[in-house]
Amino acid sequence: GCRDRRPEPVRRTRMLMGTIVEVVAFGDRKPTLAAIDRALDEMARIEELMSPRRPGSDLARLAAARDFVTLSPETARLLRLSLAINRRSGGAFDPTLGALKRLWDIEGEHPAVPDEAALRRALALTGPDRLLLDGDRARVAAPGVGVDLGGIAKGYAIDRAAAVLRQAGITHASINAGGDLRLIGDRFGRPWRIGIQHPRRQGEMLAILELEDAAVVTSGDYERYFMADGKRYHHIFDPATGRPARGCQSVTVVAGDAVRADALATAAFVLGPKRGLELLRREGVEGVLVAADGRTLVTEGLKGRIQWR
Ligand code: ADP
Ligand code: MG
Ligand code: MG
Incomplete structure (x- = not known):
């Protein structure tokens, strides 16, 4: 044995x-x-495919584009799973918090508690309806919306x-x-x-x-x-x-x-x-x-x- x-x-x-x-x-x-x-x-x-900070990654292209971009099938699939878990968790898990992450900069050089106005502006750029997914194609609803798969x-x-x-x-x-x-x-x-x-x-x-x-x-x-x-x-x-x-x-x-x-x-x-x-x-x-x-x-x-x- x-x-x-x-x-x-x-x-x-x-x-x-x-x-x-x-x-x-x-x-x-x-x-x-x-x-x-x-x-x-x-x-x-x-990591290379899904890091929002890497130029040319699926998420960097998605954030930069004004129109639909074609993602790799696996990024699209992970985004779909993320949106499904968003629904099943009553919105607690949310893959569209990129603007909040930028604002707080918790893991960056200058983390700081933002003021109310900045917080409201960032919140307006978040939410599952800010990410439009159609098969392997996706786009964000407005400039500044950040898709983040860090979770x-x-x-x-x-x-x-x-x-x-x-x-x-x-x-x-x-x-x-x-x-x-x-x-x-x-x-x-x-x-x-x-x-x-x-x-x-x-x-x-x-x-x-x-x-x-x-x-x-x-x-x-x-x-x-x-x-x-x-x-x-x-x-x-x-x-x-x-x-x-x-x-x-x-x-x-x-x-x-x-x-x-x-x-x-x-x-x-x-x-x-x-x-x-x-x-x-x-x-x-x-x-x-x-x-x-x-x-x-x-x-x-x-x-x-x-x-x-
Ligand atoms: P870790 O960073 O230790 O792996 P998590 O898996 O909980 O911890 O992921 C936290 C990361 O997920 C954050 O850095 C951010 O990118 C993203 N995030 C923060 N809040 C949320 C949330 N409510 N839903 C989905 N992702 C989130
Ligand atoms: Mg997690
Ligand atoms: Mg984790």
Whole structure:
């Protein structure tokens, strides 16, 4: 059996999508490394296609055009999925928040709390009706509307990397993009042990999950933020107010694929713990939500499987 010959894990890291991506896979060293490189190349390709800031990317062309532009079929598909999740989350997940992201500049050089007038102007450039999709063709409703897949593209890239590894015959692997991950099979005879970061104690785990064949994606307010007047301004916006969502410190979603986990983690974060938990249940995924006051909520399916720290 496979227990007789437990191969060494092969690992490689690369900086992608603004974070460190680590792939660990089991198999013979040379072909496994080659497969990992192809999986990382695939993530780099998706980053190039979907980053709004890269000249020539699908989203940069979409923002610049006055008329319909033809997108790659996969960008169009991801936009369609994003709009579907927008509807299913009551608008909480919104792929048209580019103007808000520019205004707040949370991850940029000059993050600042905007004044009311600027906020209203940016909000007027957001909303699912500001993105017109017709098959693989799309256009924005007005100049200044920004389409931003930052809440879902990393999950999609992780799924694509998993598909590349599987095609190479790899049956035990993990792809970890800054804490968002996808597991293929188990850790060669044992489960993967996945830590959920404590949102207020840096470097400490809130809980551990033992999992196989799953995606685990977290949205939190503790990595990309700035402080002003003792308040934390982070990068997940409530589309209704144009301001950072206030109900949660973090949401971790466990699902079969990372693309849905990514979008649903962002959406549940915006909805807050109670309605967020309801969304996860409705969507048939599992999750852990940490409310703004530090209370934790867990879906039924994780209750027996979570080890609290
Ligand atoms: P992370 O950046 O850690 O992957 P998320 O998956 O929650 O966290 O994505 C946050 C990013 O998604 C933001 O930087 C922004 O680009 C975009 N975003 C912010 N608010 C929303 C929202 N309500 N719906 C969809 N995308 C959002
Ligand atoms: Mg997300
Ligand atoms: Mg994310």
